[in-house]
Amino acid sequence: MxxxxxxxxxxxxxxxxxxxxxxxxxxxxxxxxxxxxxxxxxxxxxxxxxxxxxxxxxxxxxxxxxxxxxxxxxxxxxxxxxxxxxxxxxxxxxxxxxxxxxxxxxxxxxxxxxxxxxxxxxxxxxxxxxxxxxxxxxxxxxxxxxxxxxxxxxxxxxxxxxxxxxxxxxxxxxxxxxxxxxxxxxxxxxxxxxxxxxxxxxxxxxxxxxxxxxxxxxxxxxxxxxxxxxxxxxxxxxxxxxxxxxxxxxxxxxxxxxGQALPLDNIEMIRAPQPGAVLFHKSLGDRVEEGDLLATILTHPGMENGVIDVMAPQAGLIVTRVSTRFARRRADLMKILCHEKTRAGRKPGALED
Structure with a gap:
């Protein structure tokens, strides 16, 4: 060497x-x-x-x-x-x-x-x-x-x-x-x-x-x-x-x-709609169906109706999840690999900065 x-x-x-x-x-x-x-x-x-x-x-x-x-x-x-x-x-x-x-x-x-x-x-x-x-x-x-x-x-x-x-x-x-x-x-x-x-x-x-x-x-x-x-x-x-x-x-x-091999267009990037503490309901490797509860965000802790639920936009495999438990607005939470193209649309190039 x-x-x-x-x-x-x-x-x-x-x-x-x-x-x-x-x-x-x-x-x-x-x-x-x-x-x-x-x-x-x-x-x-x-x-x-x-x-x-x-x-x-x-x-x-x-x-x-x-x-x-x-x-x-x-x-x-x-x-x-x-x-x-x-x-x-x-x-x-x-x-x-x-x-x-x-x-x-x-x-x-x-x-x-x-x-x-x-x-x-x-x-x-x-x-x-x-x-x-x-x-x-x-x-x-x-x-x-x-x-x-x-x-x-x-x-x-x-x-x-x-x-x-x-x-x-x-x-x-x-x-x-x-x-x-x-x-x-x-x-x-x-x-x-x-x-x-x-x-x-x-x-x-x-x-x-x-x-x-x-x-x-x-x-x-x-x-x-x-x-x-x-x-x-x-x-x-x-x-x-x-x-x-x-x-x-x-x-x-x-x-x-x-495993599965699918285009980047089939990756659902799950993002936080509002800031707050993140409670995950699903883990790495879980297969989810459309509408499954992925996470709850405590937007106003202790307040009535102070939470937002994040749902799966379609069925797929959870490949990644963030380790932090506080999310800024629009922060990435998960990547889900799906058989169908994402409904959110995607620009060519990398998934993240």
């Missing part, structure tokens, strides 16, 4: 950020090149724990000559966000300097423009330099995995239509409860990778990308960081790599994906 660092100069005097990069050299030049990163939202750590255990397995495999692919791993992809805190609480989702999501505003370029990402880096802020460095590394690979987590959540993934159903082996290997089929219309990291691949040929936009994959994996919730979960997820990812010819040796065959 080769270890290097990318040094990002800070935007104020005396500051710099160091980004460790781990590389495993494969023995087969025809094997797919792999890029994996975790914690782009710095506080989302299930992926960091997974990669820690996966790297231990890869070191042993490398020593035995069992690594076929060149594999690049960034276990914690955002040192800038990790250093941001407000009254002792990490603020790793948004860059406090620009107020933008660390997983938005990645450059949307054609694959042939990859090397331009590193041109004149001093022109850019530290956060923009970080995004360009990460995207540059990813575009040198064939399979790109961006490891995230939700707040409280089942295991699920965002996968562009261009990679489905070929990517069902990954969803099966990690025992995903659901796959959200995205439209490739945002500037998130994995969609920026897909955008470059789709525009590999000048003047064309490809709609299918066989042999390639760029995916966001949502590894349950923020608090689901345990050795047992991380080891199990690392084992699942190892089985996927073996199935794709990236590694050899002992592995469990990947079966069929048993």
């Amino acid at each position: 080769d270890i290097s660092e990318i040094i990002l100069p800070g935007d104020t005097p005396g500051i710099e950020w160091r980004l460790p990069v781990l590389r495993f050299k494969g023995r087969d030049p025809k094997a797919p090149k792999i890029y994996m990163q975790a914690a782009l939202h710095s506080g989302e750590l299930p992926g960091t724990a997974l990669l820690h255990f996966l790297c231990d397995r890869l070191r042993r495999a490398e020593a035995a000559g069992a690594v076929c692919s060149d594999i690049t791993i960034v276990p914690h992809a955002n040192p800038i966000g990790a250093a941001q805190s407000h009254f002792g609480e990490m603020q790793g989702r948004f860059d406090l300097g620009s107020r933008t999501n660390f997983n938005r505003d990645f450059p949307l370029i054609a694959l042939g423009e990859r090397d331009t990402l590193l041109d004149d880096l001093d022109r850019y802020t530290a956060t923009e330099q970080l995004k360009r460095q990460l995207l540059h590394m990813a575009l040198g690979a064939d399979l790109v995995l961006d490891l995230h987590c939700d707040d409280e959540s089942l295991q699920y993934a965002y996968i562009d239509d261009a990679f489905w159903p070929e990517a069902s082996d990954l969803a099966a290997a990690l025992d995903m409860a659901a796959v959200f089929l995205s439209d490739g219309e945002s500037s998130a990291f994995e969609e920026a990778v897909g955008h470059a691949w789709k525009h590999e040929i000048a003047g064309e936009r490809r709609t299918q990308l066989p042999g390639r994959l760029a995916v966001t994996l949502e590894l349950r919730g923020m608090r689901d960081v345990t050795p047992e979960m991380a080891k199990a997820d690392a084992e699942g990812l190892w089985n996927f790599l073996a199935a794709r010819g990236a590694v050899t040796g002992e592995a469990t065959p990947v079966g069929d994906f048993k």
Whole structure:
């Protein structure tokens, strides 16, 4: 294993950020090149724990000559966000300097423009330099995995239509409860990778990308960081790599994906109609019917008629739920995966900021 660092100069005097990069050299030049990163939202750590255990397995495999692919791993992809805190609480989702999501505003370029990402880096802020460095590394690979987590959540993934159903082996290997089929219309990291691949040929936009994959994996919730979960997820990812010819040796065959794969248009974003304390009546993994009571909001505690009930707009599977128990008006409460399109309508792109 080769270890290097990318040094990002800070935007104020005396500051710099160091980004460790781990590389495993494969023995087969025809094997797919792999890029994996975790914690782009710095506080989302299930992926960091997974990669820690996966790297231990890869070191042993490398020593035995069992690594076929060149594999690049960034276990914690955002040192800038990790250093941001407000009254002792990490603020790793948004860059406090620009107020933008660390997983938005990645450059949307054609694959042939990859090397331009590193041109004149001093022109850019530290956060923009970080995004360009990460995207540059990813575009040198064939399979790109961006490891995230939700707040409280089942295991699920965002996968562009261009990679489905070929990517069902990954969803099966990690025992995903659901796959959200995205439209490739945002500037998130994995969609920026897909955008470059789709525009590999000048003047064309490809709609299918066989042999390639760029995916966001949502590894349950923020608090689901345990050795047992991380080891199990690392084992699942190892089985996927073996199935794709990236590694050899002992592995469990990947079966069929048993979850649901539906478009983002089929996600009901349940939001609080009014502010107040939230009492949930349904939990993760519950299947609900139209009209089921999801939550009660105490808008005026102690007052007669001081509550609002939130009902399911249609039948579906509860995939995510927020961990906070106070909601501002229009705050997200749940994501429900449904067989029918949402009746609320949806703009192209990401579900949330």
